Amino acid sequence: MTVESGYADAFGPQVPRTGDEGQTATFALASAAYRDNPVEDIKKADNEWHQSAVNPGKLALFKPNLGEAFSRAVVDRMLGGDRKPLIQSFGTQPQVVVEHCLAANRIRRERDNKLTAIMALCGLVFLPGLLVWLLVFQLRTTMTRGDNKRVSAAATALLVAVGALAVIFLVRMPFTGFWGWYGRAAVVAPVVGWFWAKRVCEHTAADLRARWDGLLSGSSIGAKVPEAVPSNPGETAAEQLRQSLARLSAEQQSNSVFYAGPKGILGMGTRWGSWQLAEDLVPAHADREIHPFRSWDVIRSIHDQLRMLERGPLNTGGFPTPSIRHWIVTPVGENAKAVSRPEGTDVEAYQVKAHAIQEICNKQQFGAGDRHYLGVQWTLWDGQLVLTMLITVTVLHATLRIEVTGHALGPVNGLFTTKSEAPTRSVSKSFKPWESRTIKLPLVNSDEVVRLAVRAPISWYPPLLNWLGGSIALPEPFGLRHAWADQPWRHRFMADDALRAATPVLRVVHAAAIKVLEENGVDTEKFGSRSAFLSTAVQDPSPRKADVYDA
Known part of the structure; x- marks a missing residue:
């Protein structure tokens, strides 16, 4: 984050580097804030478990593009004052994504301020002419919604016909005196305002596209959010925004997660x-007799041994340093639309305290309540792959059970990793009609200029803008990373990484557990035999939907 204030030295531009955790996935998601794709493209990024929705508006002329709708939806959802709890975005930095959404909103707000002034000078003063031109463009936008080429041609013909009528109206004005000159100005002023607005829109579009491509190419373009740094104690809005960003970072570090069935x-x-x-x-x-011990004793031994995973007898690279944490897992329904984090004296800053974790590990092993898991997690491929192995130890009657499960979160959808493409059109050569050439088109076409201009005056009140043009409904429970993650199994090397991690983790877990059992006078012969069997079976693992029970 780059902040335009006295705090600027504390924040530097974020540049993706090999091994820099989460940068590629983070910047891919952040690039959506600057995109000008159709808003419906967000549906292409959905996976089988998490579905976004595009809420249609009342008028096609006010319809947002993907970047406008995405940045507004993400900021409202993640920084809202009464927002619901968020799901952690493992492998990414959600605060960076939100800051880019804020920066994109600020750039568009500056553009909209200029467009509003243009609308006031060239439109509001000459309202009759403006309304006629807007009616024509609304009809044209409605007609060109589909892929029917005949309808699109008719829409273009309509615009040409109205333009011809406007010229005739200027030449053979039915009014004289003041109203005659006002009528001519009402026809011409909106057109002049359109050319003026086009220059403003093209400048902003080039800026947004440069940031979009810069994030994906690893340049030093950072999110400038000066409104998040209060310059004096009286700036309550800036202070509130700063606190919201801090709360977002604290929730990202929470050790409470949610299990949603399949x-x-x-x-x-x-x-x-x-x-x-x-x-x-x-x-x-x-x-x-067996020397008394508890589940936590076994877990603690496993935790200590897992810290040695990056070490090996050979200098072959091997595992990078994993994140090893104790997790409290809360069950929620498969179709739950919201989650509720643990509260009370045992929770501080979204973190379940150590003594509560130990108590849950030892006591809550059967029936209702949260469960404890020890997790070892790797963030690989610059945040595009998140591997998590979870270990839980339970003791029921005289049976001790050690369960190891593998979870994998794949790369963000390809929609977020595509760079911008300059609009072009293929036309036939003048003297060689059998050959074609490609010509570059303006970044902003005539319809887009009109759309941005009519949205600008009401951009200060997003609820009305969403009602008129539509918005994106984010999938709930919402988290930036898992909402648009693909499965890793279509990527050969990512799949290999997930499968290879299972065997060494399983063997370390079993060895650590058996050591504790031996120290406490337990016969480990059957445990050793069973461990050897699992060690053999895990050498040929295959991914499957382990949470979809065939019953």
């Missing part, structure tokens, strides 16, 4: 594999 753990992806070791606790010596 959707898996929200934010971590679906569960693709599960391996369970369950045997009875039998004393190693008949004349001695």
Whole structure:
């Protein structure tokens, strides 16, 4: 984030680098704020579990493009004062995405201020002429919604015909005196305003596209959000925005996640594999009892051993340093539209405290309530792949069960990784009609200039703009990363990384658990045999929908 204030030295431009966690996925999502694609394209990025919706407006002339609708929807959802809890965006930095959405909104707001002034000078003063021209463009926009070429040609013919009538009206004005000159100005002024507005729109479009491409190419373009830094104690809006961004970062670090049935753990992806070791606790010596221990003792030993995963006997690269955390998992319905984070004295800044985690691990193993999982997570491919292995230990009666499950969150949809393309058209050569050439078109066409100009005066009140033009309804429960993530199994190397991680993690978990059992006088023969069997089976893992039970 680059902030235009005295704090600018504290923030530098974010440049994607190899191994820099989450930069590629983060900037791909952030680029959506600057895009000028049709708003319906957001549906192409949806996956089978999370579906966006495009709410249609009342007038096609006020319809937003993808960048306008996306940036507004993300800011409202993630920074709103009474917003619902968010799902963590593993593998990305959601605050950076939100800052780019704020920056895009600010750029468009500056453009809209200029367009509003143009509308007031060239439109409001000559309202009758403006209304006629807007009616023509509304009819033209309505007619060109489909792919019917005949209808599109008729819409263009309509605009040409109205233009011809306007010229005749100017030449053979039925009025004289003041009203005659006013009538001529009412015809000409909106056209002059259109040319003026076109220059403003093209300048802003070039700026937005440069930022869009810059994010995907790794340039140093940062999000400028000066309104998030209060310059004096009286700026309550800036202070509120700063607090909202801080709250977003705190929620991103929460150790509370949600299990939504076949959707898996929200934010971590679906569960693709599960391996369970369950045997009875039998004393190693008949004349001695088992030394009492708890599930937390086993988990703590596993945690210590998992920290050694990046080390190996050979210098072959191997695992990068993983993130190892204790997670509290709350069950929610498969079709739940909202989640509720744990609250109370055991929670501080969205974090469940250590003593509460230990108590849940030891006691809440059967029946209602949250569950404890130990997670080892890798963020790979610059945030495009998030691998999570979760371990839980339960003891029911005399049976100890160690379960290891694999979760994988794939790359963000290709919609977010495509760069801008300059509009072009293929035409036949003048003297060689059998050959064609490509000509560049303006970034902003005539219809787009009119659309931006009519939206500008009401852009200060987004609810009315959304009602007139439409908006995007984000999938709930919402999290930036999992909402538009593809499956990793179509990418050969990503799939290999997910499958290869299972075997060493499983063996480390079993070895650490068996060590604790031996230290506490448990016969580990059956545990060792079962572990060896699982160790053999996991060498040939195959991804499957482990949460879809065939019952």
